[in-house]
Amino acid sequence: MAQTGRYVPAEREQAFLDTIENPKYDREITNGLKPFFEDKAPDDIKNFYSADELSILLRLKDTDRDVENRMPVKMTRHFFEMAQNSKPLQRIIKANPDETLNLQGSEDPGHQMDFAPVEGLLHKYEMGLLYVVSTCSAHCRFCYREELISQKEVERQDGTVAKKGLAKIKDVTDYVRAHNDVVTANGGIHPQTGREKLREVLLSGGDPMVLPNRKIGQWMAALAESGVEAIRLGTKEMSFHPKRFDEAFLTMLDNFHEAYPHVGFRIMIHFNHPDEFLLKAPDGSYQKNPNGSLKWHDDTRQAMDALVSRGWINIENQAPIIKGINDDPDALRVMQRALYRVGVGNHYFFCGRDIVAYRAFNVPIETAWNILNESQRGLSGVETHARLSITHYKGKTEVSAVTSEPIPGVPGTENGVLIFKILRNALDAPDRGKVCIVGRNPDAIWFDDYEDRVIFDEAGLFEYSRVDKEAVIVSQTAA
Ligand code: SF4
Numbered sequence: 001m002a003q004t005g006r007y008v009p010a011e012r013e014q015a016f017l018d019t020i021e022n023p024k025y026d027r028e029i030t031n032g033l034k035p036f037f038e039d040k041a042p043d044d045i046k047n048f049y050s051a052d053e054l055s056i057l058l059r060l061k062d063t064d065r066d067v068e069n070r071m072p073v074k075m076t077r078h079f080f081e082m083a084q085n086s087k088p089l090q091r092i093i094k095a096n097p098d099e100t101l102n103l104q105g106s107e108d109p110g111h112q113m114d115f116a117p118v119e120g121l122l123h124k125y126e127m128g129l130l131y132v133v134s135t136c137s138a139h140c141r142f143c144y145r146e147e148l149i150s151q152k153e154v155e156r157q158d159g160t161v162a163k164k165g166l167a168k169i170k171d172v173t174d175y176v177r178a179h180n181d182v183v184t185a186n187g188g189i190h191p192q193t194g195r196e197k198l199r200e201v202l203l204s205g206g207d208p209m210v211l212p213n214r215k216i217g218q219w220m221a222a223l224a225e226s227g228v229e230a231i232r233l234g235t236k237e238m239s240f241h242p243k244r245f246d247e248a249f250l251t252m253l254d255n256f257h258e259a260y261p262h263v264g265f266r267i268m269i270h271f272n273h274p275d276e277f278l279l280k281a282p283d284g285s286y287q288k289n290p291n292g293s294l295k296w297h298d299d300t301r302q303a304m305d306a307l308v309s310r311g312w313i314n315i316e317n318q319a320p321i322i323k324g325i326n327d328d329p330d331a332l333r334v335m336q337r338a339l340y341r342v343g344v345g346n347h348y349f350f351c352g353r354d355i356v357a358y359r360a361f362n363v364p365i366e367t368a369w370n371i372l373n374e375s376q377r378g379l380s381g382v383e384t385h386a387r388l389s390i391t392h393y394k395g396k397t398e399v400s401a402v403t404s405e406p407i408p409g410v411p412g413t414e415n416g417v418l419i420f421k422i423l424r425n426a427l428d429a430p431d432r433g434k435v436c437i438v439g440r441n442p443d444a445i446w447f448d449d450y451e452d453r454v455i456f457d458e459a460g461l462f463e464y465s466r467v468d469k470e471a472v473i474v475s476q477t478a479a
Contacts, residue, residue, distance in 0.1 A: 120167025230264030
């Protein structure tokens with residue numbers, strides 16, 4: 001159980017914290033639609049929205065279709081400049097009236113709060129995910145943390161309703177230590193929950209890179225001291241403000257690595273589209289280097305090279321496939337190749353989640369599979385590591401295959417089938433590798449669209465219930 005009191009850094013931790021520099025970063029952020037409505041945006045940014053677009057958005061303001069009530073609007077100058085010549089990038093951050101046409105969806109996609117033993121920490125698999133901040137340098141309209149960023153109230157499993165709170169260092173490290181002590185004392189498995197050691201923690205939010213270096217360093221060192229084996233940092237800052245990865249930040253990472261050489265460090269970046277980092281010619285084609293490779297924006301390339309050159313940092317890209325942004329095999333092919341070329345792994349592409357207004361953003365599951373499959377034609381094996389994942393309440397699930405031919409003698413397969421495979425079970429790992437086969441539904445954008453055509457379901461995707469409330473409480477008590 002979390003104990004009350006102040007978090008006190010260990011000696012080694014304090015010595016590391018004392019080395020951290022905290023420069024200020026001017027991202028030249030334009031916040032909200034108000035500067036556009038009131039003609040107060042910087043001169044060169046004013047025309048980012050047309051007069052027609054603004055008049056529609058203004059009409060919706062303060063109604064139940066107000067787009068800013070759903071998700072605050074925010075952009076950086078760097079992203080604005082990259083978006084000048086790119087419709088997909090504009091769609092990432094530009095408010096669109098279609099967003100509030102259908103507000104169906106969940107305020108807590110995947111019932112994340114069921115996995116929160118202490119505020120701001122989700123404990124899934126052998127991993128912890130931390131909400132360390134509730135904003136980003138800019139806001140993606142399709143964000144699946146919109147309830148955190150918009151500070152909406154979410155229903156918890158015990159029926160109470162409250163905003164999602166941020167993680168606190170003492171509560172989280174107390175929980176990690178206590179959980180891991182119980183696991184160690186019991187031979188590697190938690191006696192009540194069956195979980196293993198909590199060995200990896202993801203700093204998330206929002207985007208941790210909007211925090212000062214000192215705060216990021218505090219989290220990293222405290223987690224390292226608590227015994228986690230690897231730390232991840234999830235960020236879209238490489239796209240929104242790559243200059244954030246400056247000498248002060250890199251030196252902080254180097255000093256952390258020196259103090260904690262056995263703690264792995266992974267940066268999960270988020271590029272949806274190659275226009276976020278490649279330079280374009282006036283005709284819209286990508287600019288090329290003399291050897292035929294594609295030219296990056298200098299700031300992004302410099303930031304990326306600085307991270308990649310530190311061999312102890314793993315860098316992986318993951319992104320959802322979103323309607324009108326990157327539902328384009330050619331763009332995804334260019335992106336996977338260009339990222340791998342500079343040393344960035346292609347981790348997951350995601351089907352959109354069942355967030356509020358998901359129908360405005362999600363492409364059908366089978367379309368997403370076809371897009372990714374098509375994008376990987378012509379790429380080499382090492383460039384095609386990315387899989388298509390859809391996050392079921394039970395855990396991370398791969399969309400493994402979509403077929404077009406009937407299976408002789410098997411009813412329901414007349415138009416082919418789709419095969420889901422469980423990659424990771426949110427509580428522990430017993431269902432990994434189990435599959436679910438459903439008859440095809442080209443319009444399906446969420447699991448419930450397959451409910452009437454399940455053919456085989458050893459994975460239990462269509463027979464699940466929420467996590468046993470007792471199991472979570474026992475876990476908290478035992479820890
Ligand atoms: S960067 Fe990530 S968390 Fe931030 S708005 Fe975009 S999708 Fe959401």
